Amino acid sequence: MTMTRSLEVRTITASEFPDWTRALDTGFLRPPVTSDQVLAYRLASTDLDRTWGAFDHGRCVATFRSLAQELTVPGGAVLSADGISNVTVSPTHRRRGLLSRLMAADLAVAKERGDAVATLISAEYPIYGRYGFGPATWTTEWTVDVTRAGLDPRWAGPDRGGRIDLVDIADVPELGAEFHDRFRVLQPGAINRDERWWQRSTGRAPTDLPRTEPFHAAYRSAAGEVEGLVSYTADSVWGDGKQPMNTASVRWLTAVTPAAERALWHFVCSIDWITTVRSGYRAPDDLLPQLLPDPRAARILTQADFLWVRILDTVRALEARSYAGPGALVLEIHDGAGLAGGRFRLDASPAGATCTPTTDAPGLALDVRELGTLYLGDESVARLVALGTVTEERPGAAAVADALFRTPRRPWCPDTF
The missing domain is CATH 3.30.1050.10 (SCP2 sterol-binding domain)
Known part of the structure; x- marks a missing residue:
């Protein structure tokens, strides 16, 4: 067995990035083969000074990456955060303290850099408490039986002068980035969305995985200002009697006013042929169930911890x-x-x-x-x-x-x- 002291923990070089990606995909149980196009894209958007690996005789066996992040706290202030992601240990090298060494190295650098907090989304609950992280937000996902929800089937759009427009996918990054900067300072727990996030969200990021392009819609106030955005996909399922049984899956829905939030949910639930809506991950006290005339039409699918916070200062x-x-x-x-x-x-x-x-x-x-x-x-x-x-x-x-x-x-x- 390889002894722990022979395992080297450090940031990686560009030439080591393919090996690091292979270890990452292995840890996440994804096919450990990545196309050259996807590798080049990932490398171009990766800060190697914040990308860590553990190496056993030159082979990467653990991965860890952090990114510059901004976290909104109660009151609307934005704190610099060390956003931690891509944490894996290969199955051949578990229980050797590699995660502890990677975490200690990254948090020390983050503290010295001046980050006030570190954040992550934990795949497994028991791991990160021992490193000082605590679950600071929770998330809930609902499925809505539209046929039971009691919404007006004649609904033709929002009132009070507002309107909902479909948005071409090419226009989403610019429109969405400006809107998200207004939204996130109103929502404690929200984080910034960088260019790579918008590329992934709109299908501009290359991938080796199957992909379904989403629809996008915006709620505009009577003054014409965007006050809410939604991204969703839909399947195509028909019953034996030629009856539609389609599901709309919301990827994200954010709004800066209750009117916009209510209108966007009503919009998604009123799309022709849609009989079921999956809400995506929402705040546990989201307006969605209670804005329905029959809240029992919404059933909880998932309720779990989400963003974990580690205080550094x-x-x-x-x-x-x-x-x-x-x-x-x-x-x-x-x-x-x-x-x-x-x-x-x-x-x-x-x-x-x-x-x-x-x-x-x-x-x-x-x-x-x-x-x-x-x-x-x-x-x-x-x-x-x-x-x-x-x-x-x-x-x-x-x-x-x-x-x-x-x-x-x-x-x-x-x-x-």
Whole structure:
């Protein structure tokens, strides 16, 4: 057996990228053969200084990549984040500490670079808590039986002067990028969409996998401003009696006003021949079920954790977000990696916050992973106290923390990365 000390962990070179891609595809159980066209495209959009590999006698056996990211926090501030993706360990090299070494190396660089947080979307729940990540947003997917939803079958479009237009796929990147920059500052948990995201979303990115081109539609207000966008695909299924049984699958739907959100859902559910709508991954408190005359027509398919957050700079992170009301709290943060731990006093108000190291007695004691879980305002501190993952050192501190941290609507990350 190859000993752990013979395994080299480092960033990769351009010449090693095909081998790194093979290891990545192997880890994700995808065919480990990639065309030259796809390899060239991936390499051109990859920052090799943030692309890590583990090598055993020159062969890549583990992969890890991070990307520059912007995360919206409660109040609309945008924080620089270390977005972590493409994490794999080949099945021949499991349980040798490779992920721990890759994670430690990347987080150290991210901390030095000045990223306030790190983020990822976890394929497996048990892995990332030990590295200080906590699930900060959740996601829900519904399927809607349109025939039972009770929507007006004569619906011809939105009222109040709004309208819905189909958008040619060539126009989506420019239109969508401007709209998404307006949307994401309104939605805690949202991240930026780079050029590669738009290329993948509109089919301009080469791929070796089968692909179905989506339809796109925009909701425009009476003033003509885009207030919502939807991307969806549809299948072609007909029953024995020549009755349509088609499903529309929403890839993404975002809106900056409730009117736009309601209109786009009504639009998707009113498309001729569509009898079922799959919502795609939505916020758990999405408007979709309750905007239907019969919410029971919507059935939950998936409900799970989504965006995980790891605090790298406690002071910057806590000072960046807004808080529901005035209050003060002393937090004892434990961080085994030594990146964000310490005792801090948070003085918060709707107008802003200060966070400073202190020697005052703590009100709450928690691991940095629980701080990540609480950071975007989705989780209840009192619930974590009941679960035993947060310790209330001073009576009433959990109630103070909940009053400060919780947000009126649940945070949501619309995108994978």
